[in-house]
Amino acid sequence: MEHSQPDNDWTHSHVFNEGNPLAQKNTTRAVILTTVMMVVEIVGGYTFNSMALLADGWHMSSHALALGLSVLAYVFARRFANDSRFAFGTWKIEVLAGYTSALLLVLVAGSMLFQSVERLLSPGPIYYDQAIALAFIGLVVNIVCAWLLKDGHGHSHDTHGHADHGHDQDLNLRAAYVHVIADAATSVLAIVALIAGKFWGASWLDPVMGIVGAILVAVWAYGLLRDSGRVLLDAEMNTPVVGEIRQIIESSPMKAAISDLHVWRVSKGKFACIVGLVTDEDTSPTYFRNALSKHDELAHVTIEINRLTPDHNGGTS
Template sequence: MSEVHQHSHRAVRSKNLLFSIVLNIVITISQVIGGVLSGSLALLSDALHNFSDVISLVVSFFANKIAKKKASLNKTFGFKRAEIMAAFINSATLIIVAILLIIEAAERFQHPQKIESFLVIILSSVAIIGNGLSVLLLKKDSAHNMNMRSAYLHLITDMLASIAVLLGGLLIKYYQIYWIDSVLTLAIALYLIYVGYDLLKDSFKMLMLFTPDNVAVEELVEKINALKDVKSIHHIHIWQLNELETHLEAHIDFTRDLKVSEFESILTIIKQILHDDYEINHVTLQPEFDKSDDKNIIVQD
């Protein structure tokens, strides 16, 4: 049995998350007060989304901290999947919040209410500035970390929602179009579902240890089987531990009884193929010769 490790870790800045948490708590409280006083459902819905931002940022913050803990005898992988769990939870809350907003928008559309547009305009402007700053703080880390991307999506959708609320406030102030409040709420909700679904799907696939989308298993098998002295690679498992580590474990049957040094030479070639073509950076292979086991590519354990 041989293992190969080839991965790097990127540092995520927790202080940016912490600052965004404080900022969004302030925004949420101000929007709740303003929404109640103004009667604006869009402003209250934006406050609810901001509150979900606070929860998602707190989840992301602690997941980021926990993920850095070292492995131990009873936790051999450490907490490397904590951030994937956070991404799944955060994307799920995006969709739940969106469904609640759709229900509220439908009820309010049937019974439009007069709205104090001045408060809506002021508080939505404050939210745009606050969320815009948070988005800038998390943008860099969101490019390579699913957990940070889930928090970033919460913030950027809330910034866009606040822009929609501001536009609604202006239309109400100058044209008295009160039903626009419900329409904008519905638009915000549909957008939340749109951006949340992909992240929910990706994090779910990772948690379920599905084969990554960029790995064509049959093609991979053909490339390995074409190598000298390799009879077949089979009993394959491929999964992502997190965004930085993709694992492959398999049995590999040889045409002759190799020396350990010969196996190591072939293993180096295999490792390079897997890394360069499929971004697999953690390889465990069980060498075999003249063994009568199941030679199928996929074997249900």
């Protein structure tokens, strides 16, 4: 039996994410720079016996991996954008990459903490001049990478005057940016520790700065895990758009009560929602869909109408 196809007026695309080709290009550049500097710092850290420099190099290796993961996420999200297996598009591939990058940051923090404590208990000689030079080069590389990725770090504001803090960003690019900023911070800490050790004999400051860096990385990782995890788990019912949906329905001349409401994110700053309504008015889903259409962030709206009858038995339209 042949199935009839719906009219084109009733069908629509589920590709909500337009992609970010500039971010992909800049992230690729950052991967190359980070990988080269990673090799230099690891070799230099072992050669010159600097824990701060070695920790910076090793955790830069995870950053290089995370940045590479970000690039792959952009590639796969674009490649499978029109794949019908993805009910609401492929944007969450990028979010998943951001979450995975945050997990790598946690591992980085743990590794930095372990190695720094070990070196604090068993100190060794440090070749300060060479280590300081490499740390400065690493910082310059990190600054360049941060500049390449900076556009994805700012918070977006929607057209209705409110900002959903941290969620209207490209979370994949934000993850890459956080990795680079973590690198820059540990480079600064390494430079401070090495200079203090060279001029004031505070060799203990080298591993202590490694511990401080581990704490900073862990804090940034937590923030990224929280934001990307919330999107992956569809924990979006506390976002401002949910209140706006309720307000529009409750203030509508066509009286209806919300019996069911689900809102989740399908792209950067874009949401899908399912709204179940109970009413005794003679209305249609189209009426309420049009009422909600003024909110551009609602990219996919499904309305269900349950009509009250005199005996309170509902029907669905």
